Amino acid sequence: MHLFVQACILGLLTGGVYALMASGLALGFGVMRVINVAQGALIILGAYLSYTLYTDLGLDPFVGLLLITPAMFLLGVALQLVFLRPLRDEEREELSLLVTWAIALGIEGLLSVAYQTTYRTTITSYANRSWTVFGYYVSVARVYAFIASFVVLGLLFAILRTTKLGRAIRATVQNPTAARLLGVDTRMVSALGFGLSVATASAAGAVYGLVFSFNPGSHYDLISRLLSIIVLGGLGSLGGAVVAALFMGLAESVFAAEISPTWSGFTFFIVLIAMLVVRPQGLFGARVRGAI
Amino acid sequence: MGKRTKGLLAAVAALAVASAVVAATASSRPTAGPIKIGISLSLSGDFSDPGKAVKRGYDLWAAYVNAHGGLLGRQVQLKIVDDASNPNQAVTNYQNLITRDHVDLVFGPFSSLLTGPAATVANRYHYAFLEPAGGGPAVFALKLHNLFFVQPAPVVKCGDSFVAYLKSLPASQRPKTAAYPSLDDPFSSPIADAMQSQLQKMGVKTVYRHIYPAETTDMTPIIASAIAKKPDMIVAGTQSQDAYGQVNALVQANYSPKFLFFANGANSPTEFPSKVGKNNVNGIFSCSDWTPAAPTNGNKLFVAQYLKKYGGNQFDIDNNSSEAWAVGQLLQLVAKKTGSIDNQTIINTLHSGTWSTIEGNLSWNQYGQPSGNDLLVEWVNGRLLPVYPKSFALAKPFSPKPAWGK
Numbered sequence: 116m117h118l119f120v121q122a123c124i125l126g127l128l129t130g131g132v133y134a135l136m137a138s139g140l141a142l143g144f145g146v147m148r149v150i151n152v153a154q155g156a157l158i159i160l161g162a163y164l165s166y167t168l169y170t171d172l173g174l175d176p177f178v179g180l181l182l183i184t185p186a187m188f189l190l191g192v193a194l195q196l197v198f199l200r201p202l203r204d205e206e207r208e209e210l211s212l213l214v215t216w217a218i219a220l221g222i223e224g225l226l227s228v229a230y231q232t233t234y235r236t237t238i239t240s241y242a243n244r245s246w247t248v249f250g251y252y253v254s255v256a257r258v259y260a261f262i263a264s265f266v267v268l269g270l271l272f273a274i275l276r277t278t279k280l281g282r283a284i285r286a287t288v289q290n291p292t293a294a295r296l297l298g299v300d301t302r303m304v305s306a307l308g309f310g311l312s313v314a315t316a317s318a319a320g321a322v323y324g325l326v327f328s329f330n331p332g333s334h335y336d337l338i339s340r341l342l343s344i345i346v347l348g349g350l351g352s353l354g355g356a357v358v359a360a361l362f363m364g365l366a367e368s369v370f371a372a373e374i375s376p377t378w379s380g381f382t383f384f385i386v387l388i389a390m391l392v393v394r395p396q397g398l399f400g401a402r403v404r405g406a407i
Numbered sequence: 408m409g410k411r412t413k414g415l416l417a418a419v420a421a422l423a424v425a426s427a428v429v430a431a432t433a434s435s436r437p438t439a440g441p442i443k444i445g446i447s448l449s450l451s452g453d454f455s456d457p458g459k460a461v462k463r464g465y466d467l468w469a470a471y472v473n474a475h476g477g478l479l480g481r482q483v484q485l486k487i488v489d490d491a492s493n494p495n496q497a498v499t500n501y502q503n504l505i506t507r508d509h510v511d512l513v514f515g516p517f518s519s520l521l522t523g524p525a526a527t528v529a530n531r532y533h534y535a536f537l538e539p540a541g542g543g544p545a546v547f548a549l550k551l552h553n554l555f556f557v558q559p560a561p562v563v564k565c566g567d568s569f570v571a572y573l574k575s576l577p578a579s580q581r582p583k584t585a586a587y588p589s590l591d592d593p594f595s596s597p598i599a600d601a602m603q604s605q606l607q608k609m610g611v612k613t614v615y616r617h618i619y620p621a622e623t624t625d626m627t628p629i630i631a632s633a634i635a636k637k638p639d640m641i642v643a644g645t646q647s648q649d650a651y652g653q654v655n656a657l658v659q660a661n662y663s664p665k666f667l668f669f670a671n672g673a674n675s676p677t678e679f680p681s682k683v684g685k686n687n688v689n690g691i692f693s694c695s696d697w698t699p700a701a702p703t704n705g706n707k708l709f710v711a712q713y714l715k716k717y718g719g720n721q722f723d724i725d726n727n728s729s730e731a732w733a734v735g736q737l738l739q740l741v742a743k744k745t746g747s748i749d750n751q752t753i754i755n756t757l758h759s760g761t762w763s764t765i766e767g768n769l770s771w772n773q774y775g776q777p778s779g780n781d782l783l784v785e786w787v788n789g790r791l792l793p794v795y796p797k798s799f800a801l802a803k804p805f806s807p808k809p810a811w812g813k
Contacts, residue, residue: 117635118631118632118635121631121635122628122631125627125628125631129625231451231452231455232451232452232453232455232492233453233455233456234624234648236651236682238682238684242655242684243655243658243659243683243684243687244659245659245660245661247661252659252660252661254627254659326625327624327625328624328648328651328652329624333624336622336624368628371628371629371632372628372631372632372635375617376617376619376623376628376629376632377591377617377618377619377620379628380622
């Protein structure tokens with residue numbers, strides 16, 4: 116029982132980081148019908164930038180976020196304008212897979228040249244600290260990562276709910292034609308939406324690097340997990356992605372502790388297959404657009 | 408005999424002649440000018456850190472020899488090429504070094520993963536293959552007569568000295584239970600398996616054993632499962648990254664076993680403390696083939712030369728560098744004894760007798776597997792020191808391991 120509860124604590128904290136990582140992917144799909152398979156690589160890019168700021172300048176990853184996130188937002192806008200905007204609407208979903216895959220490989224290649232393929236972790240002064248609560252240990256870094264994830268997610272929800280840009284994004288998600296007719300520049304909204312999605316990825320990367328070791332090839336494993344999460348949550352549903360991420364973090368950790376760590380990663384794909392068979396639209400996904 | 412059969416025979420004969428010409432070309436090397444030695448090393452990729460340490464050892468040896476009259480009066484010229492830690496690239500590199508660059512000799516790359524395929528290429532061209540870092544069972548299973556692993560013991564015996572040390576303790580101080588979390592890797596998990604078998608015979612009960620895949624980046628769930636069984640001792644068959652991850656997960660869980668042994672990772676004098684924190688290293692055991700204070704042939708000279716060229720402290724010297732130097736030293740010993748650097752002479756000569764190097768007194772079976780033992784090393788007051796056998800010990804081992812941060 117002790118091990119089960121300990122695994123649940125670890126899993127929930129990890130699930131928080133997954134939630135932040137998956138939210139950008141859900142946003143990208145919701146706004147632009149783009150399945151961004153480069154999301155994993157962008158997260159790893161964020162992890163490397165945060166690692167570099169910490170090791171070279173001594174900037175704590177949570178402070179580094181303030182620099183990395185805006186920069187990655189601009190990168191996201193640029194990527195959308197250069198690579199995704201030219202795609203024709205009727206083929207957007209299919210072609211976006213290829214284009215974003217190419218972006219992922221490009222990022223991986225550049226990171227391999229710049230950092231080589233050695234595994235890294237952002238080891239801060241509090242990396243190995245933990246609190247003991249009722250006999251269970253709680254890693255300080257994981258709690259910080261969990262809190263940071265929900266702060267960024269909160270900001271993302273606030274932008275979507277309260278700002279003009281957020282309203283424009285939601286309008287574009289629900290009905291791009293009507294949004295255009297009402298004067299929303301949907302092309303610009305798409306670019307800004309993708310920028311937001313990439314900014315979220317970079318924030319997720321910074322916290323990811325605190326908890327996990329990574330190298331340029333880590334994005335393959337990451338993207339397969341994230342795709343499972345957003346399918347479980349419902350494609351394009353931000354809230355669904357968060358709930359699914361917490362659930363998967365929990366399931367993975369409990370599976371690892373109680374059954375086998377070797378097969379724990381497989382829980383993602385068992386759930387993915389089961390979900391596609393039983394409820395293809397996911398937990399919170401709608402069969403039509405407008406679910407965000 | 409039909410026309411087609413004759414044609415086929417002629418083709419086969421032509422091929423045989425061509426092969427003989429190629430082989431002759433490969434073996435007809437000049438006997439004047441510098442001695443060219445070809446080496447493929449992992450200067451990028453997964454093994455780039457140890458690969459660079461090996462390069463430092465080779466470079467240092469060549470510089471020293473050249474500054475002292477060369478080898479048999481000829482200067483030594485190293486041709487080192489990068490294999491990006493990729494076995495296929497290592498094969499291509501040795502093929503090119505031998506057939507295109509016509510090097511006189513080759514030295515081995517880093518890790519068993521690359522050594523096996525590389526040694527097979529060298530064997531095809533009848534080159535001796537003195538190698539510093541390929542000691543996994545898979546290498547010796549190739550049954551190559553030209554290969555010599557220039558370390559005292561094969562990898563699978565890495566934990567023998569630790570088991571011997573535990574046996575030397577009074578029964579009351581020995582661990583009663585053990586956990587074995589190991590990496591699914593041909594060099595790591597066999598070490599833990601071999602130790603588990605010996606320890607069980609000693610009466611140490613196995614309470615946890617798990618082999619995790621190489622993709623595992625989070626060791627926390629594995630350690631959580633292992634420590635739930637409250638083992639007195641953790642014996643981990645690791646490489647580097649997973650060893651760091653296990654220590655960090657143990658520190659976070661604030662679980663300090665009485666004995667903690669890592670097959671690999673903890674024996675890196677500079678990397679290990681930087682990855683787990685200087686305060687968390689004390690009392691951790693590992694195995695090593697070499698230490699700076701070992702009273703072996705030429706060790707003082709190597710340490711002095713290393714510190715002169717690269718600076719730092721003797722206890723920060725990576726044993727991958729000493730292994731590379733020992734490869735060069737071994738070649739020197741053969742050249743001195745036979746007056747030749749002919750590959751076949753080297754192979755024949757090394758297969759008899761015992762050779763005294765900085766890695767200790769070495770001798771091999773017919774497939775290049777050494778017959779000695781590794782040393783038991785432990786982190787004591789922030790330094791990685793030999794602690795067993797007693798004749799090599801520079802410190803008394805901790806028993807039990809101090810708490811984290813002590």
